[in-house]
Amino acid sequence: MKIKVIVTLKNGVLDPQGKAIQQTLNGMNFGNVEDVRQGKYFEIEVNEKDEKKAKSLVDDMCKKLLANLVIEDYKIV
Amino acid sequence: MRSSVIIFPGSNCDRDMDVALKKFGFKNQMVWHNDQSIPKSDLIVLPGGFSYGDYLRCGSIASKSKIIKSVIDFANSGGLVLGICNGFQILTETGLLNGILQQNKFLNFICSNVYVKVKDKQNKYFKDLKKDVLELHIAHNEGNYFCSDDELKSLEDNNQIAVTYCGVDGTENEKANPNGAIKNIAGIFNKNKNVLGMMPHPERMIDKYLSGEDGSLFFKNILDNFK
Numbered sequence: 001m002k003i004k005v006i007v008t009l010k011n012g013v014l015d016p017q018g019k020a021i022q023q024t025l026n027g028m029n030f031g032n033v034e035d036v037r038q039g040k041y042f043e044i045e046v047n048e049k050d051e052k053k054a055k056s057l058v059d060d061m062c063k064k065l066l067a068n069l070v071i072e073d074y075k076i077v
Numbered sequence: 078m079r080s081s082v083i084i085f086p087g088s089n090c091d092r093d094m095d096v097a098l099k100k101f102g103f104k105n106q107m108v109w110h111n112d113q114s115i116p117k118s119d120l121i122v123l124p125g126g127f128s129y130g131d132y133l134r135c136g137s138i139a140s141k142s143k144i145i146k147s148v149i150d151f152a153n154s155g156g157l158v159l160g161i162c163n164g165f166q167i168l169t170e171t172g173l174l175n176g177i178l179q180q181n182k183f184l185n186f187i188c189s190n191v192y193v194k195v196k197d198k199q200n201k202y203f204k205d206l207k208k209d210v211l212e213l214h215i216a217h218n219e220g221n222y223f224c225s226d227d228e229l230k231s232l233e234d235n236n237q238i239a240v241t242y243c244g245v246d247g248t249e250n251e252k253a254n255p256n257g258a259i260k261n262i263a264g265i266f267n268k269n270k271n272v273l274g275m276m277p278h279p280e281r282m283i284d285k286y287l288s289g290e291d292g293s294l295f296f297k298n299i300l301d302n303f304k
Binding site for chain 2: 013014016017020065066068070071
């Protein structure tokens with residue numbers, strides 16, 4: 001079963017890459033771009049048929065490795 | 078004093094550290110990350126570099142490697158653990174040190190000499206150090222120290238801030254901050270001050286003809302405090 005995870009920086013945490021992307025977009029005449037936050041996307045193939053179990057495993061993975069909870073939030077989608 | 082330098086795939090300051098430690102009389106040995114245990118040591122060093130190509134987050138993969146359990150046990154039993162640059166990043170990812178090193182504020186890789194102010198001397202690294210400001214070298218892309226307000230307060234209350242970026246005269250201000258680190262932080266301790274992580278490289282400042290000798294002071298001081 002494939003579980004998808006999105007990791008993003010928490011609100012208020014400086015995202016210099018997102019800022020640079022936003023400024024570039026503005027420079028390309030996408031003037032209405034007010035903010036960009038960059039994140040990470042994972043597709044995790046888990047050998048588990050029960051979706052609930054698979055998601056709970058991935059939740060554990062997020063806490064232990066995929067996200068650093070000091071600055072990042074994660075969302076299992 | 079016996080020391081061990083841990084080598085991860087992608088470490089690149091391990092040999093410089095080995096040269097520096099031996100120069101001042103440490104009996105140093107190199108330890109591979111896949112080993113289970115660390116030879117008897119008084120100091121463990123996690124060197125600089127780009128362990129695992131900085132994949133996922135700097136230091137995150139190395140912080141789960143086989144040898145790390147021994148490093149954590151050693152630290153928890155009061156042993157001295159020093160993380161330089163990528164080593165500092167690894168220490169934050171293990172949870173031995175608070176916070177995280179984020180990408181530099183202006184997105185540039187910084188390679189330059191800096192001055193750092195020693196903020197605390199009640200520890201085995203800086204006790205009785207003759208100088209208050211050291212000239213050291215930094216080379217990093219992710220050195221922008223960040224932690225939550227609560228963690229910062231706790232770092233300050235327990236005097237866990239080890240070194241901060243400053244001017245040549247010791248002034249700490251925005252101008253002296255190369256990477257956007259919160260409160261100019263260049264290095265911190267754990268609560269017991271046996272674990273030290275810092276971005277600047279003392280091992281690059283051990284020769285007066287090549288660079289400078291403030292790194293020598295740092296290593297000699299650790300030895301002096303051990304005697």
